[in-house]
Amino acid sequence: MxxxxxxxxxxxxxxxxxxxxxxxxxxxxxxxxxxxxxxxxxxxxxxxxxxxxxxxxxxxxxxxxxxxxxxxxxxxxxxxxxxxxxxxxxxxxxxxxxxxxxxxxxxxxxxxxxxxxxxxxxxxxxxxxxxxxxxxxxxxxxxxxxxxxxxxxxxxxxxxxxxxxxxxxxxxxKTNIVEKTQLSPRQIECIALVGRGKTDWEISRILGIAESTVKDYINDAKARYNVVKRVQMVIRAIYDGHLPLSELLR
Amino acid sequence: MxxxxxxxxxxxxxxxxxxxxxxxxxxxxxxxxxxxxxxxxxxxxxxxxxxxxxxxxxxxxxxxxxxxxxxxxxxxxxxxxxxxxxxxxxxxxxxxxxxxxxxxxxxxxxxxxxxxxxxxxxxxxxxxxxxxxxxxxxxxxxxxxxxxxxxxxxxxxxxxxxxxxxxxxxxxxKTNIVEKTQLSPRQIECIALVGRGKTDWEISRILGIAESTVKDYINDAKARYNVVKRVQMVIRAIYDGHLPLSELLR
DNA sequence: GTCAACCCCCCCTTTTGGGGGGATTGTTGA
DNA sequence: TCAACAATCCCCCCAAAAGGGGGGGTTGAC
Known part of the structure; x- marks a missing residue:
């Protein structure tokens, strides 16, 4: 062996x-x-x-x-x-x-x-x-x-x-080492909630911040992943290991 | 061992x-x-x-x-x-x-x-x-x-x-084996494309059908999963094994 | 003093969610 | 054999949510 x-x-x-x-x-x-x-x-x-x-x-x-x-x-x-x-x-x-x-x-x-x-x-x-x-x-x-x-x-x-x-x-x-995209803790929280189907307004109530701030985090995360839709962002965050799929099903 | x-x-x-x-x-x-x-x-x-x-x-x-x-x-x-x-x-x-x-x-x-x-x-x-x-x-x-x-x-x-x-x-x-929700082939195609960040209109062009039909498939899939947002639908489809996560990253 | 994380507001367009109404196929089982 | 059913399609409308810009600010770490 x-x-x-x-x-x-x-x-x-x-x-x-x-x-x-x-x-x-x-x-x-x-x-x-x-x-x-x-x-x-x-x-x-x-x-x-x-x-x-x-x-x-x-x-x-x-x-x-x-x-x-x-x-x-x-x-x-x-x-x-x-x-x-x-x-x-x-x-x-x-x-x-x-x-x-x-x-x-x-x-x-x-x-x-x-x-x-x-x-x-x-x-x-x-x-x-x-x-x-x-x-x-x-x-x-x-x-x-x-x-x-x-x-x-x-x-x-x-x-x-x-x-x-x-x-x-x-x-x-090939040599392709892909760096794991960095996200702030607040962003991960937002993405997790997006994955659970919450709207920006709902997320803002849950986290106790303004809806506009939630939008900011999500827009920034999308930009970091270089994607345009929140679905893609959530998928990428799962793939990166920032979120377990099981967290999103609760 | x-x-x-x-x-x-x-x-x-x-x-x-x-x-x-x-x-x-x-x-x-x-x-x-x-x-x-x-x-x-x-x-x-x-x-x-x-x-x-x-x-x-x-x-x-x-x-x-x-x-x-x-x-x-x-x-x-x-x-x-x-x-x-x-x-x-x-x-x-x-x-x-x-x-x-x-x-x-x-x-x-x-x-x-x-x-x-x-x-x-x-x-x-x-x-x-x-x-x-x-x-x-x-x-x-x-x-x-x-x-x-x-x-x-x-x-x-x-x-x-x-x-x-x-x-x-x-x-x-955990509550044991959850029945895998049945989806039609056309629905799975739509969900996969949603997961890749396509809009309904883009999906309709890709599949060669009307945008309204795409909406129908997606609405029906959401209803089957009993969710309201397309993010949730995509997540559920992944969890079910209808889509491999890797397919969505291409 | 720069930078990243955190937070807030505005405006506008596009996309979505959620109803309604149809039609045609092919399979399946009583 | 015929009714039921699932899958495939198509159209309408409207309100809510997301996408994409812009503009601010504070705090703490390096």
């Missing part, structure tokens, strides 16, 4: 990472792997098959027809596995999907289509870095086979470090 | 998780741990010291005066460790902080203040779940001691699963 981490850290080439992942996937008793970011692919080039420097992470040894179907049908938009991977930070077996999300008919149909393409059960390690596309490293067995229960912990580690290796291959080529 | 995971999964009580973490922290050769979400606390209650059901994750056996200082000075807003933990998805030693973020003077000062309070080097496992506050599980040694290099992989696993255990204690305590 330690040697996998050390090797993966030194990689500078997607193909090397792919080969490394392929061998460790077999070693752990899985049949296929897929390391990917969950981006609705339609607006982009159809590049899931390999990694493009400075762009998206996407490596996999899934059967080719499944990869093509995945791209053509834009399955990334509703794959239950990927939805579930946005609900946790540790790996999960696909057989436990229903504990993470509410499985509806299209989800079952999707899993069934996978089985017909040879994709059976799987273990998915989520990889979510704020400000980047959500991603996951998926290890799967052929339909009919069982997951190698004893290797799941290993898969958890491999998945995390593999994804990080992918990120680092990309970001080494 | 496997037994830690199994036990942590069964926990329903913050105190039990705290005890479990405390013992495994020592076992791995660390001196302290801190499991927390990185929420700017000033606008909210000051509750870092323990876990509040349905609210934030926060457990730690740091020296008490350090916890207090942490809260009082709202260190969470600029702690370099927490900033760095939002730049990766795998654990990192604090001595490698400079590979993740640009360390400025206030950051060095913060690390120095930590050392004076007995907090030396550390290993931090990030835990970022989209839509929730960013979090981390931190394992630290007293100033002057070395990190237990051989246990870092273990710490990576323990950190991930411990955080997940914390999340599940909270979410299990």
């Amino acid at each position: 330690q040697s996998f981490i050390d090797i993966s850290r030194g990689l500078r080439n997607p193909a090397d990472l792919e080969a490394l992942l392929q061998s460790i996937t077999k070693e752990m008793g899985f049949d296929h792997f897929a390391l990917m970011q969950h981006v609705d692919l339609t607006p982009f080039e159809k590049e899931l098959g390999h990694m493009v420097t400075g762009q998206l992470i996407g490596l996999s040894d899934y059967p080719e027809n499944w990869i093509n179907q995945y791209i053509d049908d834009n399955i990334v938009a509703y794959d239950p596995v990927l939805l579930a991977s946005q609900r946790t930070n540790v790996g999960f077996a696909w057989s436990q999907l229903d504990q993470l999300i509410d499985l509806k008919r299209p989800h079952f149909e999707q899993l069934e289509r996978g089985r017909q393409a040879g994709i059976g059960d799987g273990f998915t390690v989520p990889s979510n870095v704020p400000g980047e596309a959500n991603g996951s490293c998926n290890f799967v067995v052929k339909a009919g086979r069982e997951l190698p229960a004893k290797e799941l912990m290993m898969a958890q580690l491999v998945g995390s470090y593999a994804f990080e290796a992918g990120r680092s291959i990309i970001t080494h080529a | 496997q037994s830690f995971i199994d036990i942590s999964r069964g926990l329903r009580n913050p105190a039990d998780l705290e005890a479990l973490l405390q013992s495994i922290t020592k076992e791995m050769g660390f001196d302290h741990f801190a499991l927390m979400q990185h929420v700017d606390l000033t606008p909210f209650e000051k509750e870092l010291g323990h876990m509040v059901t349905g609210q934030l994750i926060g457990l730690s056996d740091y020296p008490e005066n350090w916890i207090n200082q942490y809260i009082d000075d709202n260190i969470v807003a600029y702690d370099p460790v927490l900033l760095a933990s939002q730049r990766t998805n795998v654990g990192f030693a604090w001595s490698q902080l400079d590979q993740l973020i640009d360390l400025k003077r206030p950051h060095f000062e913060q690390l120095e203040r930590g050392r004076q309070a007995g907090i030396g080097d550390g290993f931090t496992v990030p835990s970022n779940v989209p839509g929730e506050a960013n979090g981390s599980c931190n394992f630290v040694v007293k100033a002057g001691r070395e990190l237990p290099a051989k246990e870092l992989m273990m710490a990576q696993l323990v950190g991930s699963y411990a955080f997940e255990a914390g999340r599940s204690i909270i979410t299990h305590a």
Whole structure:
């Protein structure tokens, strides 16, 4: 395991990472792997098959027809596995999907289509870095086979470090450190209240200040984020970690 | 390790998780741990010291005066460790902080203040779940001691699963599974565009339909979510998993 | 003495929220 | 097979809220 981490850290080439992942996937008793970011692919080039420097992470040894179907049908938009991977930070077996999300008919149909393409059960390690596309490293067995229960912990580690290796291959080529936008405490309070659907007047009553002041804070925050609408401002504040989504639902 | 995971999964009580973490922290050769979400606390209650059901994750056996200082000075807003933990998805030693973020003077000062309070080097496992506050599980040694290099992989696993255990204690305590509101595909498109800051008129041009129709979809979606403002609608749609946060930032 | 955070007021346009009224499809289940 | 229903569209009106300018001021930290 330690040697996998050390090797993966030194990689500078997607193909090397792919080969490394392929061998460790077999070693752990899985049949296929897929390391990917969950981006609705339609607006982009159809590049899931390999990694493009400075762009998206996407490596996999899934059967080719499944990869093509995945791209053509834009399955990334509703794959239950990927939805579930946005609900946790540790790996999960696909057989436990229903504990993470509410499985509806299209989800079952999707899993069934996978089985017909040879994709059976799987273990998915989520990889979510704020400000980047959500991603996951998926290890799967052929339909009919069982997951190698004893290797799941290993898969958890491999998945995390593999994804990080992918990120680092990309970001080494790119160097884009985005500074977290600074907001004043008062501004964060206003944004939180905006997120809860309050009007400026209501916020002014809650904070005990003038409506015009509330407008000032919000306008300044929008300017800092370089956006024009308060919806965008709230989204950005969530992404930045200034607000937890759960605070806004109360 | 496997037994830690199994036990942590069964926990329903913050105190039990705290005890479990405390013992495994020592076992791995660390001196302290801190499991927390990185929420700017000033606008909210000051509750870092323990876990509040349905609210934030926060457990730690740091020296008490350090916890207090942490809260009082709202260190969470600029702690370099927490900033760095939002730049990766795998654990990192604090001595490698400079590979993740640009360390400025206030950051060095913060690390120095930590050392004076007995907090030396550390290993931090990030835990970022989209839509929730960013979090981390931190394992630290007293100033002057070395990190237990051989246990870092273990710490990576323990950190991930411990955080997940914390999340599940909270979410299990919350009113359980909320039915995901059904939205039509066209509505989701509109909501996504609203989230990107488009006006109704712009959305109508993008989708090639009348502005009034866009209004209809949005009004209907707000009604389904039982909210009045479009900000709330977008937030709810994100929480539901109808939209990934990353889609809205493009 | 500069700067950021905090606070307040004005004006005007555009966008939104919240009603009302229609129509056409395709699916679904009694 | 036919009624019910959900999804897709379109139009009207009006009041409230947000967006985008401008102009002030105090305080405390560096």
